[in-house]
Amino acid sequence: MAAIVGAIYITKYRVDNLTRYFVYFLWITVFVEVVFGWFTVCIYHFESFSFFKGTFLEKNNYPIYNLYYIVSFAFYIFYFRNYFKKKEFIVSSNLMILLYVVGSVVSLFLTDAFFLRVSSFIYIVGSILIFLGVIFYFFEIFKSDKILTFYKSITFYVSIGAIIFHLSVTPIFIYGSYYSNSKDPEFVQIYKIILTVANIFMYTCYTIGFIICSRKNKSY
Numbered sequence: 001m002a003a004i005v006g007a008i009y010i011t012k013y014r015v016d017n018l019t020r021y022f023v024y025f026l027w028i029t030v031f032v033e034v035v036f037g038w039f040t041v042c043i044y045h046f047e048s049f050s051f052f053k054g055t056f057l058e059k060n061n062y063p064i065y066n067l068y069y070i071v072s073f074a075f076y077i078f079y080f081r082n083y084f085k086k087k088e089f090i091v092s093s094n095l096m097i098l099l100y101v102v103g104s105v106v107s108l109f110l111t112d113a114f115f116l117r118v119s120s121f122i123y124i125v126g127s128i129l130i131f132l133g134v135i136f137y138f139f140e141i142f143k144s145d146k147i148l149t150f151y152k153s154i155t156f157y158v159s160i161g162a163i164i165f166h167l168s169v170t171p172i173f174i175y176g177s178y179y180s181n182s183k184d185p186e187f188v189q190i191y192k193i194i195l196t197v198a199n200i201f202m203y204t205c206y207t208i209g210f211i212i213c214s215r216k217n218k219s220y
Contacts (some may be wrong), residue, residue, distance in 0.1 A: 001203060002206035003023065003027055003029070005211065006022070006023035006026055007027070009214050013184045013214055018079060018083075021075075022038065022079060023078070025072075026155060029068075032065070032106055036065070041183075060115055063114055066108060066118060069123060070122055072126070073125035074097050074101055075095055076129075077097050078093075078097060080155070080159070085140055085144075089136045089139075093133065096129050096132070097121055100129055102127075104121065104122045107122065111116075120173075120174070123173055124170060125171040130166050133157045134163040137159050138159070141156075145196065151212065152216050155204045156187070157206060157208060157209025161202035161204075164198070165199070165201065168197075169198050175187070
């Protein structure tokens, strides 16, 4: 829904390039989730998808998601960085992106996480950097006259959705790495519920942001 509403928004209204990049990123997310997420589940559980067995869609999708998370977290930092005015925040963000990408690639080479699980380093460090990026963004809003019209910026809704999602999911992700469905099915079920609710909240924030911002932008 967020990707569809975002596509309508950037097609109909005058927006900056960063907003366009963000919508493109949402569609990349849709592609990854459908092709490497839901298809894998459907192949495993439904006989009607059995003709996909033996293809790359049935195989381990951890490598794809590890690479996707690197791109995802780096993009969020890049996205917020382009709204900073303070030179210190810009330099810090550039450094964070560089160190994060390099550190993530190195961690995949030094551990066996690439093919076996979602890398803890990639997810946890990435979540921390998103938290810092949002804090920098809020700091600049509070120190400028943008505080009067903050609710008219799509970046505000992206920041709220992203920070609440990662603050909710990351602690569960950390604990979840020590549990499996066979060891503690109750915990896994709670994890699924929290992940689902957090996803709905985050993408609803994005959707609401596009709708609200469409009312202030001039149509083509």
